[in-house]
Amino acid sequence: xxxxxxxxxxxxxxxxxxxxxxxxxxxxxxxxxxxxxxxxxxxxxxxxxxxxxxxxxxxxxxxxxxxxxxxxxxxxxxxxxxxxxxxxxxxxxxxxxxxxxxxxxxxxxxxxxxxxxxxxxxxxxxxxxxxxxxxxxxxxxxxxxxxxxxxxxxxxxxxxxxxxxxxxxxxxxxxxxxxxxxxxxxxxxxxxxxxxxxxxxxxxxxxxxxxxxxxxxxxxxxxxxxxxxxxxxxxxxxxxxxxxxxxxxxxxxxxxxxxxxxxxxxxxxxxxxxxxxxxxxxxxxxxxxxxxxxxxxxxxxxxxxxxxxxxxxxxxxxxxxxxxxxxxxxxxxxxxxxxxxxxxxxxx
Amino acid sequence: xxxxxxxxxxxxxxxxxxxxxxxxxxxxxxxxxxxxxxxxxxxxxxxxxxxxxxxxxxxxxxxxxxxxxxxxxxxxxxxxxxxxxxxxxxxxxxxxxxxxxxxxxxxxxxxxxxxxxxxxxxxxxxxxxxxxxxxxxxxxxxxxxxxxxxxxxxxxxxxxxxxxxxxxxxxxxxxxxxxxxxxxxxxxxxxxxxxxxxxxxxxxxxxxxxxxxxxxxxxxxxxxxxxxxxxxxxxxxxxxxxxxxxxxxxxxxxxxxxxxxxxxxxxxxxx
Numbered sequence: 001x002x003x004x005x006x007x008x009x010x011x012x013x014x015x016x017x018x019x020x021x022x023x024x025x026x027x028x029x030x031x032x033x034x035x036x037x038x039x040x041x042x043x044x045x046x047x048x049x050x051x052x053x054x055x056x057x058x059x060x061x062x063x064x065x066x067x068x069x070x071x072x073x074x075x076x077x078x079x080x081x082x083x084x085x086x087x088x089x090x091x092x093x094x095x096x097x098x099x100x101x102x103x104x105x106x107x108x109x110x111x112x113x114x115x116x117x118x119x120x121x122x123x124x125x126x127x128x129x130x131x132x133x134x135x136x137x138x139x140x141x142x143x144x145x146x147x148x149x150x151x152x153x154x155x156x157x158x159x160x161x162x163x164x165x166x167x168x169x170x171x172x173x174x175x176x177x178x179x180x181x182x183x184x185x186x187x188x189x190x191x192x193x194x195x196x197x198x199x200x201x202x203x204x205x206x207x208x209x210x211x212x213x214x215x216x217x218x219x220x221x222x223x224x225x226x227x228x229x230x231x232x233x234x235x236x237x238x239x240x241x242x243x244x245x246x247x248x249x250x251x252x253x254x255x256x257x258x259x260x261x262x263x264x265x266x267x268x269x270x271x272x273x274x275x276x277x278x279x280x281x282x283x284x285x286x287x288x289x290x291x292x293x294x295x296x297x298x299x300x301x302x303x304x305x306x307x308x309x310x311x312x313x314x315x316x317x318x319x320x321x322x323x324x325x326x327x328x329x330x331x332x333x334x335x336x337x338x339x340x341x342x343x344x345x346x347x348x
Numbered sequence: 349x350x351x352x353x354x355x356x357x358x359x360x361x362x363x364x365x366x367x368x369x370x371x372x373x374x375x376x377x378x379x380x381x382x383x384x385x386x387x388x389x390x391x392x393x394x395x396x397x398x399x400x401x402x403x404x405x406x407x408x409x410x411x412x413x414x415x416x417x418x419x420x421x422x423x424x425x426x427x428x429x430x431x432x433x434x435x436x437x438x439x440x441x442x443x444x445x446x447x448x449x450x451x452x453x454x455x456x457x458x459x460x461x462x463x464x465x466x467x468x469x470x471x472x473x474x475x476x477x478x479x480x481x482x483x484x485x486x487x488x489x490x491x492x493x494x495x496x497x498x499x500x501x502x503x504x505x506x507x508x509x510x511x512x513x514x515x516x517x518x519x520x521x522x523x524x525x526x527x528x529x530x531x532x533x534x535x536x537x538x539x540x541x542x543x544x545x546x547x548x549x550x551x552x553x554x555x556x557x558x559x560x561x562x563x564x565x566x567x568x569x570x571x572x573x574x575x576x577x578x579x580x581x582x583x584x585x586x587x588x589x590x591x592x593x594x595x596x597x598x599x600x601x602x603x604x605x606x607x608x609x610x611x612x613x614x615x616x617x618x619x
Binding site for chain 2: 047050051052053054071072075076078079080081082083084085086087088089090091099100102103104139142143
């Protein structure tokens with residue numbers, strides 16, 4: 001039995017289609033990140049899971065219960081952090097947690113929960129006076145009441161400071177370790193990346209893909225950037241402007257790098273120019289020959305290589321083998337941001 | 349019984365935000381003042397015990413619906429608007445529990461305020477040495493509670509049916525104007541319209557039934573018919589003339605059908 005099962009869920013508001021047929025299964029015990037730009041339909045989907053909103057068509061099951069006919073059973077086994085909620089205006093933080101404990105017929109210790117989300121210091125203040133981030137923490141505490149089998153968190157990091165974000169992340173991990181399923185939406189990619197086992201990308205009411213983060217990367221081809229800084233003496237003079245002879249400036253043969261797809265025009269001016277200082281090998285040529293390398297740019301001592309992830313190590317090895325001394329290198333993964341853009345803009 | 353928890357929360361909310369006490373003090377002051385005025389005039393040799401019923405009746409028929417509506421019309425729509433309902437429904441509650449709990453909780457608060465006010469009034473009268481007509485007084489208390497229940501039902505129904513708090517206020521105010529202040533002239537106005545903008549020679553048979561559709565007049569009908577005849581004559585209330593049975597049916601419809609309709613609409617719409 002899946003934790004969440006959506007089949008053919010649509011939602012239209014008048015002429016506007018908010019969801020156009022969502023099929024999604026979230027397995028028990030996983031942390032599922034629900035990603036999408038603003039207005040993609042994330043909150044609508046979550047509202048449908050909780051029966052706050054009724055789907056136009058389709059079937060929704062949460063923890064084996066039909067949401068349409070048995071919302072209370074769903075809510076009993078689910079902890080909810082909704083979006084755009086307000087705390088009860090007459091209750092303190094502690095009273096909120098106490099109410100949640102009563103309503104769930106649970107036996108948690110309110111202080112322990114408040115401690116866990118770090119609002120214990122404000123437990124006896126009216127929750128309407130809380131900042132957005134504190135209200136968010138408080139509601140996370142009420143969502144944790146009764147050890148729910150499923151946590152549904154709609155944009156959980158809204159209004160949280162970095163420390164709060166970390167607390168939230170830790171709690172998600174702990175709950176997952178306890179055996180709970182966590183379903184959360186976000187448009188902040190690093191946060192999804194940090195905790196989610198699987199990710200679903202929603203855009204314009206359609207689920208574009210569901211995969212692990214690694215799977216997503218591989219899916220887009222996932223090229224990364226490797227910046228290698230070479231030892232200056234190995235790479236020859238870096239800027240040709242200072243060369244004393246003044247003769248061999250711009251276009252030294254064999255050092256052209258415009259073959260690289262995205263190379264800048266200025267790159268050939270920075271080629272090793274002084275013939276008197278003999279290079280062991282031309283690094284650009286070396287790197288270009290490697291399988292999986294898409295582009296090479298030379299920028300002073302720096303060699304900027306755009307290549308597939310698995311080719312990075314090869315680049316370093318080949319450079320060393322060619323007798324070039326590597327001073328330093330940095331590597332950058334395709335950010336989830338890029339992935340996200342490439343999925344949601346329909347480039348694929 | 350999840351609705352009882354919501355009812356408790358409603359009562360708790362009205363206590364914590366002091367509306368319960370505010371209304372309680374207001375009612376106690378107004379009814380206490382009437383008791384004082386009445387006892388004074390009796391002590392001065394004017395007035396009969398039944399005039400007390402007359403006095404509090406005149407006040408009660410206007411202020412009880414006002415308070416019942418005031419304390420109920422926001423209960424759902426305000427929370428729906430500000431997002432508290434999303435929090436509340438994250439707990440194991442059904443939307444039915446929200447309507448029923450709100451209805452019962454708010455009514456109990458209105459009832460407490462009415463009982464308190466009438467108790468203070470009775471105490472003032474007795475302490476000043478005048479008599480309280482016991483049976484009529486208790487009957488009045490009973491019909492006041494029924495009246496409060498009917499208007500609380502209307503308030504909850506409005507609160508569950510509309511989405512915006514400002515619409516809820518407008519609708520609630522219209523209900524008050526229509527059924528509390530204007531209803532006495534509605535049947536004859538309707539007869540005038542249906543008769544081609546002329547005053548009919550005799551009132552059509554249905555006027556008294558239409559008249560009874562307002563809880564105020566239904567309650568008045570029940571009140572007048574159940575009082576001892578001597579008392580009924582001495583207070584200037586006519587009732588609607590439709591008979592007690594019809595009045596009971598009308599009140600039941602207000603008390604049961606309106607919240608039910610409100611709930612059904614609430615349940616079918618998105619939060």
